[in-house]
Amino acid sequence: MPPSGFRARPTTDFAKEGLFNTLGNEYDLSSVRVLDLFSGTGSISYEFASRGAKEIYSVEMNPLHASFIRRSAAAFRIDGMHVIRHNVFGFLEICKIDFDIIFADPPYEIEGLDTIPDRVFGAPCVPGGLLRAGGVFILEHPGTYSFENHPRFVKEKKYGNVHFSFFR
Numbered sequence: 001m002p003p004s005g006f007r008a009r010p011t012t013d014f015a016k017e018g019l020f021n022t023l024g025n026e027y028d029l030s031s032v033r034v035l036d037l038f039s040g041t042g043s044i045s046y047e048f049a050s051r052g053a054k055e056i057y058s059v060e061m062n063p064l065h066a067s068f069i070r071r072s073a074a075a076f077r078i079d080g081m082h083v084i085r086h087n088v089f090g091f092l093e094i095c096k097i098d099f100d101i102i103f104a105d106p107p108y109e110i111e112g113l114d115t116i117p118d119r120v121f122g123a124p125c126v127p128g129g130l131l132r133a134g135g136v137f138i139l140e141h142p143g144t145y146s147f148e149n150h151p152r153f154v155k156e157k158k159y160g161n162v163h164f165s166f167f168r
Contacts, residue, residue, distance in 0.1 A: 042069035
């Protein structure tokens with residue numbers, strides 16, 4: 001349970017179940033390297049770990065949240081989880097690792113939410129980009145945004161008020 005003063009908006013259990021059913025049908029989650037941007041409570045990272053992902057990078061700027069994620073990962077004995085306390089936009093500029101699955105759940109009111117796909121695909125420090133061939137980038141966002149005209153957009157899944165846009 002997150003401590004009082006926590007300001008994250010965790011992905012609903014209903015939406016998370018739908019997301020992981022979709023991912024489980026497309027990927028062997030035990031063989032993927034995952035990047036969880038705007039980690040919040042870490043619930044998406046823990047879900048990947050519970051489904052066998054061995055290497056998970058959780059990026060969270062808020063020190064209280066990052067500390068909570070570290071403590072929870074240790075309590076759950078998740079060995080391959082790396083918590084990085086950093087601003088996501090800055091992290092994308094310096095990251096030198098590529099990933100099979102990148103998930104981003106930014107605060108819905110964050111300035112620049114609409115630029116996140118281009119920032120992920122335009123990250124400069126990895127030749128070929130942060131997303132490995134055959135990988136997927138998933139952006140959680142409110143229904144007020146549509147990414148269907150983005151050149152890398154594949155599909156959108158809706159679970160109540162939660163929208164996931166998938167990019168390749």
